[in-house]
Amino acid sequence: MRQLDFRTPRIGIDSVEHEAKLLRLWETSPGLKGFLTSVDHKEIGIRYIITAFVFLALGGIEALVMRLQLAGPNLSLLTPEQYNQLFSTHGMTMIFLYAAPILSGFSNYLWPLVLGSRDMAFPRLNALSYWIYLAAGLFLYAGFLTGNGPNDGWFNYVPYALRDYNPGMNQDFYALGMVLLGISTTVGAANFIVTAFKTRAPGMSINRMPILVWGTLTASIANILVVPAVSLAFLLLWMDRQFGTHFFDPAGGGQPLLWQHLFWIFGHPWVYAIVLPAMGMVSDGLPVFCRRPLVGYSLVAVSTVATMIFGFGVWVHHMFATGLPGLGLSFFSAASIAITIPSAVAVFAWLSTVWLGRPVRTTAFLFFASMIVLFVIGGVSGFMTASVPVDWQLTDTYFVVAHIHYVLIGINVFPVVGAMYFWFPKMTGRLLDERLGRWNFWTMFVGFNVAFLPMHITGLLGMPRRVYTYNDYGGWAALNMLTSIGSFIFALGVLLFFINVVKSLKSGARAGKNPWDAPTLEWATSSPPPPYNFAVIPTVGSRHPLWEDRLGEEGIVSSTDRGMLLDQGKETIGTTALDAEPEMIMEMAEDSFAPLSLAAGLSVLFVGLLVRNWMVVGAGAAVVFISLVMWMWPRRDLREREAAHV
């Protein structure tokens, strides 16, 4: 018999029977099977966050070892080769294995909740993106732990990275690991794009999306456009090393600058991809503690997108010193200076929100507000190096190192820790300790500035980056000692944060649905949320569904307790891209082994490529193929095909 192709969703209110029914439909099975097959975005998001924090700790330990080596002149704790691998692995870890995945973790966890949906658009793809991220992280660290870590800096310039100058397996681990990681980033980004456009709660037109969604959506669109550049660059590098091609090798007519172009066409938009979602978290979190809506929502949303558009056109500012034609430099310099305008819009919006609001100084507020300060410092040093003559003086000095750390720690780590204080109660049902939180914040803030503010002067005094030791001719010793002391204070602050998380998981104060009295949809469901997120699909009437009673805006009021029940299967609502009008009932995928087996097959394939064993490559490819066929096989429960003929 033909099943129904069309249905009018039943409207109702929540009930005990209804919740029990949804729970049966949505709950992940217990035990190991559930762990390996789960496609629940909350489970995947938390895995992302934990894994990324583990990499943050590893990258931090690497940094501390380097700071011991650099604490005074002419120290010999590390050999030059060990130092090379440490600073390169530190960069790789923080930029690729921490900064982006942590934001993917928050977005994975939060998106369906803030969008009033029951899961991401492609639940299995979500699981795949996590498993490949984990596999790529293990792959890259397998290199490091066997003495084959990256050793030419995170941006890995040729010809140093070519075989003649770098005969070990270091670059092969790095190149293949990065291609593997690129797959994870790409499928994750594709999932965010479709989720943002197709699964928002009815009424959440595009001008009502939380800024976090704007940030991650913008970053995701950038990712699917620029990640292929770096994946290609690393693939070509690997081929130059292993198969005698000549993409980057001048002796064979290759072009070394091609590496820099491909890398930075990716690299600069990537910098925005790892800060825009974090800026979005501040734009959503800070107003809650100022007890008023964000000032200039539309301007902030538009400037998020504008930053990214400018961001595509500034990559050559990483190459000012490579001897490119002057006209080209002028263009990229102008674009790099102009990009400060949309960034400044966000800064003034946050400042106005604090100014016009009634700030409640929680730990989360301190982290969010301090980010404004750090962003301005990092932004100004970036603005300085956007000028070609200034850059020629400062390139490859510690000034640039100070800049990148203000940007990445200031606009990624501080907002992320703030976001943990803000959303931890939603994830676990318990609040982080506020008293320990103050110690946590002030230790991190003071330590960070003691470490990195003097580093600007170290750079102005001419100390080059990436040297394993130095003589004290230039008066660098005291500044370096200060930086080393600061970095240990900062690390202590991060340790206090981890301690707070572990302690509060067990004994934190219970959080209700909405401990901060916040306005967005994730706070309308219990903490932690049930597997199906919302018993009824909410309908959204404004940007602040839970603050409508007090904002006194006339208009349509959101509904969170009455709406579509959607309990005929594992279902959520699909809506139109701009206005979020209901368009279809989406059948969501059940838990599945396919993402794990596909990721495992890919990992085997990449190990085979690394050791150049074609049998292993073939075995991995076979697993990949079988997993893909199983995954793509049209399924009746997802209504991808007709019922089989009898």
Added chain:
Amino acid sequence: MSEVAVAEPKNLPVGPVDGNGIGLWGVGTLIVTEAALFAYLLFSYFYTGATAPVGWLLDPAPDLTLALPAIVLLLVSSVVAWIAERGIINGRPAQALAGFAVAFVMGVGFLCLQWLDWRSKGFGIGSSSYGSLYFVTTGFDVAHVIAGLAVLAALFLWTALGYFSPRRRVAVAAGILYWHFAVVVCLFVFATFYVTPYLGFGR
């Protein structure tokens, strides 16, 4: 006081109906990212060529006797695949099966011609940066056609199993979209390596 909004939509499609599902959006993002990949490959070619000394082009007048029929064959296969999709839309599975099969054979024909063309080149992947760019870019091209062939084979099988109807056919819509994309990519690669030398690039 304001009125409480509750979306009460009537008669919504359940799952992907009429080839309109989020799976198609997913394939759309795949195509965007792969198009970007090819843009970077072609950028690498033009950038390396533009900054190289005269004589870089190993094949200043590429032979079209194999390449031109190959690309024409592929373009026609796109039309055949479209006819196959019309067969599903109009409820004529026989037309669809024939179309998928013919498009598949034409794709295999392209691969054979490409193989012969590779064999006929007087240079190899390690000869110079031109050789590397030529073989790696056309190799990516071939890999995409092979992936497309796997998709066509799957669509043939699933059609033979009676999975699709005019109403439930999102896999066909997505798969054929991917085939069109693979063909368009080959056209760009063909234009770059076989046409631009005649227009003066790199000579």
